[in-house]
Amino acid sequence: MEVNCGVKATQTDATTLLQVRPAATMMAYKPSRFNAHTTTEHGVLILYNSYTGHTCAFPPRTAQRVRPLLSRSGVGGPITRIATYMIDNGFLVPKTVDEDARWDVRYGQQQYRTDVLQLILLASEDCNFRCVYCSQEFKRGSMLPEVRTGIRNLIMSRIAKLRGLQIGWFGGEPLLAFDVIEELAPFAQHVAKDHGVVFTSDITTNGYLLTPERSRKMVEWGITAYQITIDGTALDHDAHRPLKEGGPTFQQIVDNIVAMRRYSASFSVHLRVNFDRTNVNNLLPLFEVLKEQLGDDPRFQMRFRPVGKWGGPNDDQLSVCGLVEANRLITQLSDQAASIGLRTEGAADSVSPVESVCYAARPYNFVIGSDGKLMKCTVLLDTEPANVVGSISSDGKLNLDEDAFAQWVKPYYHTDTMCRKCFFVPVCQGMLCPVPRLLKGERPCPPHKLAIKDTLSTLWKDKERAHEGKLVRISAG
Amino acid sequence: MSDETKRPLDDSSDELDIIELDERLDMSIDPLLIGLSVPNDHNKSCCNSPCLI
Numbered sequence: 001m002e003v004n005c006g007v008k009a010t011q012t013d014a015t016t017l018l019q020v021r022p023a024a025t026m027m028a029y030k031p032s033r034f035n036a037h038t039t040t041e042h043g044v045l046i047l048y049n050s051y052t053g054h055t056c057a058f059p060p061r062t063a064q065r066v067r068p069l070l071s072r073s074g075v076g077g078p079i080t081r082i083a084t085y086m087i088d089n090g091f092l093v094p095k096t097v098d099e100d101a102r103w104d105v106r107y108g109q110q111q112y113r114t115d116v117l118q119l120i121l122l123a124s125e126d127c128n129f130r131c132v133y134c135s136q137e138f139k140r141g142s143m144l145p146e147v148r149t150g151i152r153n154l155i156m157s158r159i160a161k162l163r164g165l166q167i168g169w170f171g172g173e174p175l176l177a178f179d180v181i182e183e184l185a186p187f188a189q190h191v192a193k194d195h196g197v198v199f200t201s202d203i204t205t206n207g208y209l210l211t212p213e214r215s216r217k218m219v220e221w222g223i224t225a226y227q228i229t230i231d232g233t234a235l236d237h238d239a240h241r242p243l244k245e246g247g248p249t250f251q252q253i254v255d256n257i258v259a260m261r262r263y264s265a266s267f268s269v270h271l272r273v274n275f276d277r278t279n280v281n282n283l284l285p286l287f288e289v290l291k292e293q294l295g296d297d298p299r300f301q302m303r304f305r306p307v308g309k310w311g312g313p314n315d316d317q318l319s320v321c322g323l324v325e326a327n328r329l330i331t332q333l334s335d336q337a338a339s340i341g342l343r344t345e346g347a348a349d350s351v352s353p354v355e356s357v358c359y360a361a362r363p364y365n366f367v368i369g370s371d372g373k374l375m376k377c378t379v380l381l382d383t384e385p386a387n388v389v390g391s392i393s394s395d396g397k398l399n400l401d402e403d404a405f406a407q408w409v410k411p412y413y414h415t416d417t418m419c420r421k422c423f424f425v426p427v428c429q430g431m432l433c434p435v436p437r438l439l440k441g442e443r444p445c446p447p448h449k450l451a452i453k454d455t456l457s458t459l460w461k462d463k464e465r466a467h468e469g470k471l472v473r474i475s476a477g
Numbered sequence: 478m479s480d481e482t483k484r485p486l487d488d489s490s491d492e493l494d495i496i497e498l499d500e501r502l503d504m505s506i507d508p509l510l511i512g513l514s515v516p517n518d519h520n521k522s523c524c525n526s527p528c529l530i
Contacts, residue, residue: 046498053499054497054499055497055498055499056495056496056497056498057495057496057498058494058495058496059494059496061493061494062493062494062495065493081493082493085495348498348499352499459498460498463496463498468498469496469497469498470496470497471494471495471496472494472495472496472497473492473493473494473495474492474493474494474495
């Protein structure tokens with residue numbers, strides 16, 4: 001935003017003293033249409049802007065000065081110091097600004113970029129587990145040699161035009177095909193490095209085959225973000241996530257995770273808990289085990305997701321929670337885990353402008369099956385014909401069905417009038433999940449947006465608990 | 478401009494506290510339309526989905 005109000009910031013420890021010289025302007029301002037706010041029981045005003053992603057807490061005395069500025073009638077005349085702060089942080093915008101036009105440009109630059117390639121590779125479509133809630137069919141094993149060749153050629157053909165290359169490993173269980181990862185991961189890392197391209201890589205694994213030798217190698221190959229699921233202590237976890245041939249998996253996974261803690265390398269592990277009514281009340285002992293094993297290591301963070309009925313053979317037996325209930329439980333579980341000292345995925349993640357659009361909605365993101373199918377969604381895979389948008393050839397060419405592809409990546413918010421006027425559109429872009437759009441013609445509204453006041457209150461509690469946040473003091477001087 | 482929009486506040490004698498709750502991202506628009514440097518990090522499903530299917 002091109003507003004210069006003469007702000008001079010001096011930082012001293014955690015406090016920033018802003019010496020604000022009011023601008024002698026008569027320009028009129030209005031609250032940004034992307035604002036949302038709530039007030040806590042202690043009178044703290046939490047103000048959030050979905051376009052900038054900025055969130056501030058105003059203690060009661062400051063809040064008294066801020067509330068009038070949030071009036072739809074706007075503010076004009078001599079611009080006060082607190083108004084200057086609000087302008088500089090995007091909470092107030094000039095009355096003449098067309099914020100929707102601003103957002104359309106931002107959307108275009110995010111959506112249609114050609115300097116990024118994101119590939120989610122199904123190293124193996126088989127799995128050594130048979131989780132009770134899984135919807136996958138395990139029709140194929142390791143990625144075929146010609147598909148691996150195609151991926152290498154695709155990367156080589158695109159690398160000169162890229163600024164970012166992201167490789168995600170998924171399955172099935174990707175570590176069943178460790179040879180595929182061993183062939184492609186260091187290759188992609190080296191090619192990216194040779195061309196000055198930012199390389200990031202992640203893996204979603206059940207963790208059973210993540211031996212210390214393998215995890216050490218994978219971190220060296222730049223696979224630095226891990227998602228590993230643990231559904232409780234041994235009793236619940238082993239009932240939810242047994243081996244294919246039956247048998248426990250909990251202890252092996254915990255041993256592998258604890259081994260990772262011994263590395264000094266930089267990586268992150270999201271420990272995901274899939275909860276339903278059978279395990280949701282039994283998770284405290286798991287948190288205590290993890291706290292004992294992982295201590296305060298910031299590389300490990302908890303993530304909670306509800307079990308759903310996604311088309312697996314056991315759907316009728318699953319004891320799932322409803323959407324509203326599930327969101328309440330996510331908050332409760334996060335509070336419970338945090339109260340004993342575990343790090344958790346916070347509410348801040350759900351309102352960040354870069355977190356809430358599904359990768360499947362991006363034109364630069366493809367799932368590549370072990371047989372070379374090009375897909376978009378990692379849940380549907382090839383069980384839904386609309387999800388198969390083409391194939392990759394061994395020469396690296398992407399043979400796209402452009403019409404099928406377009407259904408995943410088109411800007412639905414343009415024609416959805418509710419999305420078009422929603423304050424949250426810069427975050428979810430109407431595409432938190434494209435599947436309801438494609439298959440049911442339904443709008444995928446994010447639960448954390450529908451309950452934005454609760455989300456902001458939770459965000460504030462998270463920050464208070466973690467003693468995070470930077471105190472800014474606006475000086476009268 | 479209506480009278481209602483002219484509401485200067487007298488905050489000249491106070492210090493006002495604000496707590497910023499995030500590390501601000503550089504979300505400025507790139508004139509070359511080459512996009513954000515921040516990767517999309519929507520987490521993938523692990524045998525069960527984060528999505529709204």
